[in-house]
Amino acid sequence: MKKIDVVIIGASASGLMCAIEAGKRGRKVMVLDHANKAGKKILMSGGGRCNFTNYHVAPENYVSHNVHFCKSALSRYTPWDFLSLVERHGIAFHERQHGQLFCNDSAKDILTMLLAECRQVGVSVHLRTKIESINFVAEDQFKICSSLGELCCQSLVVASGGLSIPSLGATPFGYQLAEQFGIKIWPTSAGLVPFTLQPMDKARFAELSGIAVDSIVSNQRQQFRENILLTHRGLSGPVILQISSYWQPGEAIAINWLPELMLFDELKVLQQQQPQLRLKTFLTKYLPKRLVEKLLDAHDIDIPLRRFSHREFRQIADQLQHWLIKPNGTEGYRTAEVTLGGVDCDAISSKTMESHGVKGLYFVGEVLDVTGWLGGYNFQWAWSSAWCAGQYV
Numbered sequence: 001m002k003k004i005d006v007v008i009i010g011a012s013a014s015g016l017m018c019a020i021e022a023g024k025r026g027r028k029v030m031v032l033d034h035a036n037k038a039g040k041k042i043l044m045s046g047g048g049r050c051n052f053t054n055y056h057v058a059p060e061n062y063v064s065h066n067v068h069f070c071k072s073a074l075s076r077y078t079p080w081d082f083l084s085l086v087e088r089h090g091i092a093f094h095e096r097q098h099g100q101l102f103c104n105d106s107a108k109d110i111l112t113m114l115l116a117e118c119r120q121v122g123v124s125v126h127l128r129t130k131i132e133s134i135n136f137v138a139e140d141q142f143k144i145c146s147s148l149g150e151l152c153c154q155s156l157v158v159a160s161g162g163l164s165i166p167s168l169g170a171t172p173f174g175y176q177l178a179e180q181f182g183i184k185i186w187p188t189s190a191g192l193v194p195f196t197l198q199p200m201d202k203a204r205f206a207e208l209s210g211i212a213v214d215s216i217v218s219n220q221r222q223q224f225r226e227n228i229l230l231t232h233r234g235l236s237g238p239v240i241l242q243i244s245s246y247w248q249p250g251e252a253i254a255i256n257w258l259p260e261l262m263l264f265d266e267l268k269v270l271q272q273q274q275p276q277l278r279l280k281t282f283l284t285k286y287l288p289k290r291l292v293e294k295l296l297d298a299h300d301i302d303i304p305l306r307r308f309s310h311r312e313f314r315q316i317a318d319q320l321q322h323w324l325i326k327p328n329g330t331e332g333y334r335t336a337e338v339t340l341g342g343v344d345c346d347a348i349s350s351k352t353m354e355s356h357g358v359k360g361l362y363f364v365g366e367v368l369d370v371t372g373w374l375g376g377y378n379f380q381w382a383w384s385s386a387w388c389a390g391q392y393v
């Protein structure tokens with residue numbers, strides 16, 4: 001049986017970061033992954049440019065049943081720490097809106113950097129490796145039966161991610177292993193994911209597919225302002241992905257299609273100033289004509305403002321600024337960027353990422369019940385949590 005200090009399951013963002021840090025401490029590290037390529041999600045991320053972190057990372061940008069858990073790791077390994085690694089490797093990057101940082105060239109630069117760091121500290125990465133079983137055999141000893149044979153390690157790190165995009169290698173491995181060791185799993189669901197619509201709404205809005213507008217989308221728990229995109233399947237765009245992580249099945253969301261205006265007040269003033277102006281002419285200065293016609297199809301809007309009552313203005317303003325729609329569901333793990341829920345943070349040390357109950361067993365990255373907003377927050381969680389574990393494994 002081969003003896004190793006640290007075995008890490010998952011050769012992607014969190015697994016490679018943990019391996020680098022453990023390797024720097026002189027630990028003998030093996031990273032195992034069943035995929036044929038390391039870091040598939042890194043390569044796919046940020047439209048191929050990897051939104052690798054965000055200047056504004058804060059605990060408030062994460063969803064978890066334990067909102068305090070992420071604080072320690074995020075403060076010990078910050079976006080600036082990751083940026084200095086990126087700069088040391090000469091990777092050119094740029095900032096987009098909301099503090100999001102992307103590679104100028106390709107997400108491949110980030111993966112190449114992580115693998116180069118692994119090589120430098122003697123970490124071995126084994127792809128196409130099937131994990132058959134894992135058992136705790138003695139004090140500080142895990143036995144791993146795999147397609148590489150039997151391995152024995154002191155520290156076992158689960159960096160196997162969540163369930164989103166099975167075609168990129170996602171499996172429930174981490175959750176099953178946690179359960180095997182008696183660790184609670186919070187129910188999982190797709191996050192950062194487009195909504196599907198009820199059949200009637202879908203038919204009604206299908207012809208608007210392709211329209212994208214700045215909007216505020218909210219529910220009782222959160223609100224976001226970014227673009228909404230109407231698609232032939234339903235609602236998408238960054239603002240929808242963001243609110244999806246706060247959405248419960250059966251719940252309605254409210255859409256403000258005109259976030260810049262106080263529409264009701266504006267219409268009352270305009271009625272005085274330009275009574276002959278047609279409502280449709282006014283609204284289509286701000287929104288695509290097809291969208292206005294569809295959202296207000298119960299009203300005759302191609303008439304002068306003078307012909308409207310204040311009551312009608314109120315109804316129209318509500319329709320455009322507090323438009324309620326009940327999604328049918330989400331597109332699910334097939335297109336979700338992340339998985340909500342997962343390994344219960346209360347069972348894990350926020351300092352070391354080690355399980356309280358099983359010495360030597362660590363969880364890092366997305367497998368934990370910590371889910372970031374869209375915008376580089378999820379990679380930062382992978383880097384931060386894995387860096388912390390890397391100091392102790």
Ligand SMILES: Cc1cc2nc3c(=O)[nH]c(=O)nc-3n(C[C@H](O)[C@H](O)[C@H](O)COP(=O)(O)OP(=O)(O)OC[C@H]3O[C@@H](n4cnc5c(N)ncnc54)[C@H](O)[C@@H]3O)c2cc1C
Pocket residue numbers: 009010011012013014015032033034035038039040041042044045046047050051052053129130131159160161162164165168169170171172173336337338364365366367375376377378379380382
């Ligand atoms: C399309 C897409 C785009 C994204 N873009 C961004 C972005 O721009 N910015 C951002 O911050 N976040 C983004 N994310 C989210 C981000 O990719 C993840 O949060 C992050 O990769 C999590 O890192 P991880 O290492 O914990 O898990 P993962 O990256 O999911 O890695 C898990 C690894 O474990 C391996 N594995 C799984 N099961 C097994 C098993 N049974 N045996 C062996 N190995 C196994 C997998 O093959 C994989 O290599 C995106 C996600 C997707 C799907």
